[in-house]
Amino acid sequence: MTSHLTPSPSPIAFGDLQGCRSQFRQLLEKVSPSPDTPLWFAGDIINRGPESLATLRDVIELGDRAVTVLGNHDLHLLSVSAGIRNIKKGDTIAEILAAPDAADLLHWIRHRPIAHFENGMLLVHAGVLPQWDVDLTLELAEELQKALRAPGWKETLAGLYGNKPSRWSSDLKGIDRLRITCAALTRLRFCTADGAMDFTSSGPLDAAPAGCLPWFDVPGRKTANTTVVFGHWAALGLTMRDNLIGLDTGCVWGNQLSAVRLTSEAGARTVVQVECSGCRAEFE
Numbered sequence: 002m003t004s005h006l007t008p009s010p011s012p013i014a015f016g017d018l019q020g021c022r023s024q025f026r027q028l029l030e031k032v033s034p035s036p037d038t039p040l041w042f043a044g045d046i047i048n049r050g051p052e053s054l055a056t057l058r059d060v061i062e063l064g065d066r067a068v069t070v071l072g073n074h075d076l077h078l079l080s081v082s083a084g085i086r087n088i089k090k091g092d093t094i095a096e097i098l099a100a101p102d103a104a105d106l107l108h109w110i111r112h113r114p115i116a117h118f119e120n121g122m123l124l125v126h127a128g129v130l131p132q133w134d135v136d137l138t139l140e141l142a143e144e145l146q147k148a149l150r151a152p153g154w155k156e157t158l159a160g161l162y163g164n165k166p167s168r169w170s171s172d173l174k175g176i177d178r179l180r181i182t183c184a185a186l187t188r189l190r191f192c193t194a195d196g197a198m199d200f201t202s203s204g205p206l207d208a209a210p211a212g213c214l215p216w217f218d219v220p221g222r223k224t225a226n227t228t229v230v231f232g233h234w235a236a237l238g239l240t241m242r243d244n245l246i247g248l249d250t251g252c253v254w255g256n257q258l259s260a261v262r263l264t265s266e267a268g269a270r271t272v273v274q275v276e277c278s279g280c281r282a283e284f285e
Contacts, residue, residue, distance in 0.1 A: 009037070009039075010034070010035055010037060010038040010039070011038075011262050011263050011264045011265070012038070012039040012040065012041045012068070012119075012120075012122075012262075012263045013032055013034055013038055013039070013040055013041065013260050013261070013262050013263065014040075014041040014042075014043060014124065014230050014246065014248060014260065014261050014263055015028070015040065015041065015042050015043065015248065015258070015259070015260045016043055016232050016248030016249045016250055016252070016258060016259045016260070017043060017044065017045040017046075017072065017232040017233065017235070017248075017249045017252070017253070018042065018045070018046045018047070018050070018056050018060075018252070018258070019045050019046070019047065019048055019049045019050045019053075019074065019252065019253040019280075020046075020047050020048055020049060020050025020051060020052050020053035020056050020093050020253070021050040021051075021052070021056070021252045021253055021258060021277060021280035022050070022051075022052035022055045022056040022059060023052070023279065023280075024252055024258045024275050024276075024277045024279070024280055025056060025059065025258065026059070027275045028258050028259075028260055028273065028274070028275045031273050031275060032260050032262075032273050037066070038066070039066050039067075039068060040063060040066055040067050040068070041068045041069075041117070041124050041230065041263070042060060042067065042068065042069040042070070043070065043072070043124065043125075043126055043230060043231055043232030043233070043248050043249070044069070044070045044071055044072025044073075044074075044075060044125075044126030044127075044187065044232055044233065045072035045073065045074040045075060045126065045232060045233065045249075046060050046069060046072075046075065047074060047075065047078060047093075047094060047097065048074035048075075048077065048078065048092055048093055048094050049074070049091060049092070049093055049253045050093060050252070050253045050280050051093060051280065052093075053093045053094055053096060053097055054096040054097050054100055054106075057097060057106060057110075058106075061106070061109055068114075068117050068119075068124065069113050069114075070113060070114055070115060070116060070117055070124055070125060070126050070186075071110070071113050071114070071115055071126065071187060072126040072127070072187055072232065072233060073126065073127070073187045073188050073233070075110055075113070076158070076161070076183070076187060077092075077094070078094045078097060078098075078107070078110065079107060079110060079111055079149075079158060080158055080159075080162075081094060081098065082098055082103070082107050083154075083155040083158060083159075084155075085155065085158055085159045085162075086162075111149055111150060111154065112150055114142065114146055115142040115145050115146050115182070115183075115186050115187070116138055116139055116142035116186060118135055118138075118139055120263075120265065121227060121228060121265065122227070122228045122229075122230055122263055123135055123138065123224060123227050123228065123229045123230065124230045124231075125138075125142075125186050125229065125230075125231050126186060126187045126231060126232055126233050127185070127186060127187050127188050127189045127190070127231060127232075127233040127234070128185060128186070128189035128190065128216040128217065128229075128231060128233075129185065129186070129189075129216065129222075129224050129229060130169050130181075130185045130189070130192070130196050130198075130216070131192070131196045131216065131219035131221065131222040131223065132169050132196050132223060133169070133185075133223060133224065134223040134224060135224060135227050137223075138186075138224070141178070141182040141186075142182065142186060144178070144179065144182065145179050145182045145183055145186075148179055157176070157179060160176040160179070160180060161176075161179060161180050161183045161184075162180075163180060164184065164198070164200055165180075166180070166181050167181075167184075167197045167198045167199070168195070168196055168197040168198070169181060169185075169196055184198060184200075185198065185216075187233070188200060188233070189216050189233075190202070190203060190215065190216065190233070190234050190237075191209050191210055191213040191214065191215060191216065192213060192214070192216050192219065193212055193213055193214075194214065194219055194220065196219065199213045203234075203236060204236050205236045205237060205238075206237065208236070215237075217229065217245050225244060226244060227244060228243075228244045228245070228246065228263075228267075229244065229245055229246070230246045230248065230261075230263065231246070231247055231248065231249075232247070232248050232249040233249055234247060234249055235249045235250070235251035235253075235254055235256070236251075237249070238250055238251070238256075239257075239259055239272065239274075241261070241270070241272065242267075243267040244267075246261055246263070246270075248260075248261060250274065251277075252277035252280050253277070253280055254277075255277055255278050255280065256276075256277055257274040257275065257276060257277055258274065258275050258277050258280075259272060259273070259274045260272070260273045260274075261273075
């Protein structure tokens, strides 16, 4: 008698939720994953939408099937909790900080990965510098993860803000090395052909700063043969290429929330979306 192992279901990746809980629940119902389907989240699960706390709880309740990388808004929450940054106009994270189990919630966030690689697919929040291959990306992400989980995590977090160094060098050490890792993986959109990051524009492709191009279009990018799944760039919109999946479709700005089934064959990947007209936060 021959036994046949059932292949694991392909993961389903979600774009930036940003506290848009009702839209997330609609999308999850529409996707209708099996109970063993891995669910990947491209970061920024909270902030700016109206239900940050409830959205965070929903993702935590998914348990080990949820793979959630840290985004810049998630790090902002940690920084506010640590007294490093102040709450900004439009933030919707106060309810998390005021929750009776806030310490547990923040501990969960602080222990999320910065990058995740599985089945030939690399999940990050924002982007990958062109000089980094998958192994180096994961090595750098692991260094940052360890620093954010260590007792001195607040000191590390305070040192991550700033745009310099903007260009990768293997000689970088200490906080400079952690800072460029964080900037690339959680904030990157545009860079020069030699990988110098530019943060002056968050707009669409035609808003590239002079001399810059999207990180994923840099010639010779070392992750070009790996499928990179990312969020962060709402103005870019849904981007589907054989080895590139951009998932932030601007739900919190009233556009769509998107999910993609990450089959190994690019042509078999399916997109599911819900409209997000009701997720504009009250301050807008």
